[in-house]
Amino acid sequence: xxxxxxxxxxxxxxxxxxxxxxxxxxxxxxxxxxxxxxxxxxxxxxxxxxxxxxxxxxxxxxxxxxxxxxxxxxxxxxxxxxxxxxxxxxxxxxxxxxxxxxxxxxxxxxxxxxxxxxxxxxxxxxxxxxxxxxxxxxxxxxxxxxxxxxxxxxxxxxxxxxxxxxxxxxxxxxxxxxxxxxxxxxxxxxxxxxxxxxxxxxxxxxxxxxxxxxxxxxxxxxxx
Amino acid sequence: xxxxxxxxxxxxxxxxxxxxxxxxxxxxxxxxxxxxxxxxxxxxxxxxxxxxxxxxxxxxxxxxxxxxx
Numbered sequence: 001x002x003x004x005x006x007x008x009x010x011x012x013x014x015x016x017x018x019x020x021x022x023x024x025x026x027x028x029x030x031x032x033x034x035x036x037x038x039x040x041x042x043x044x045x046x047x048x049x050x051x052x053x054x055x056x057x058x059x060x061x062x063x064x065x066x067x068x069x070x071x072x073x074x075x076x077x078x079x080x081x082x083x084x085x086x087x088x089x090x091x092x093x094x095x096x097x098x099x100x101x102x103x104x105x106x107x108x109x110x111x112x113x114x115x116x117x118x119x120x121x122x123x124x125x126x127x128x129x130x131x132x133x134x135x136x137x138x139x140x141x142x143x144x145x146x147x148x149x150x151x152x153x154x155x156x157x158x159x160x161x162x163x164x165x166x167x168x169x170x171x172x173x174x175x176x177x178x179x180x181x182x183x184x185x186x187x188x189x190x191x192x193x194x195x196x197x198x199x200x201x202x203x204x205x206x207x208x209x210x211x212x213x214x215x216x217x218x219x220x221x222x223x224x
Numbered sequence: 225x226x227x228x229x230x231x232x233x234x235x236x237x238x239x240x241x242x243x244x245x246x247x248x249x250x251x252x253x254x255x256x257x258x259x260x261x262x263x264x265x266x267x268x269x270x271x272x273x274x275x276x277x278x279x280x281x282x283x284x285x286x287x288x289x290x291x292x293x
Contacts, residue, residue: 218265219265219266222258222263222264222265222266223264223265223266223267223268224251224255224256224258224259224264224266224267224268224271
């Protein structure tokens with residue numbers, strides 16, 4: 001009966017995990033659809049001139065040059081004639097490809113592409129390792145060396161997601177600092193969501209708890 | 225491990241096999257083998273009592289402490 005309840009709980013949790021992960025992927029696709037379409041149509045390699053032609057899209061984070069209380073823009077009120085102060089925090093810039101300019105940022109672009117490839121690999125591995133862990137739990141293997149390994153993989157994958165996002169934001173910041181200049185704003189580095197950092201550390205702690213559990217189980221199994 | 229299990233010696237003296245002893249004591253042959261080969265981490269008093277009763281010996285006849293250098 002207890003095993004049946006545990007199996008049911010694991011089944012429900014695994015279904016919820018699939019739905020949550022699917023929702024995450026779908027919402028990322030929907031949020032990024034416009035950017036993807038812009039980027040897909042923006043730049044292409046021209047064989048004749050042997051260079052990128054078209055445009056590149058840049059995502060730029062901004063902060064006011066004169067401090068947090070400075071609102072350089074204005075926006076008209078809809079219900080009155082008053083103009084309200086406003087400021088921009090993120091913008092998208094379409095920049096035509098310029099070979100001489102692109103040469104200066106090529107290193108950042110290459111690094112960015114490599115990081116994105118790594119990011120995609122981790123995004124694919126994360127659910128695989130998670131469902132391997134779920135499969136082991138369904139077989140009633142809880143405190144095993146394989147599970148400890150899976151949990152550690154999950155922890156390091158989550159930490160890697162944070163690290164890669166941090167690096168991508170830094171590369172964007174460096175690229176944008178080279179390319180753009182604003183009168184009222186300075187280029188800012190986009191904030192990286194520390195949730196993955198916290199989750200990764202928490203998962204690694206759980207891994208250590210499972211390791212301790214494995215040691216206790218071994219002692220119990222070898223108590224005659 | 226400093227605790228040496230001399231179960232095989234006592235079993236030879238009493239001329240009893242592993243399977244026979246495991247049936248009489250009420251533990252599996254696999255567990256008894258773990259104990260005999262010194263791989264066990266601990267032994268319950270109830271198990272020790274059952275073994276001593278079947279082999280008609282003292283716990284000291286089965287368990288021995290030797291300093292590991």
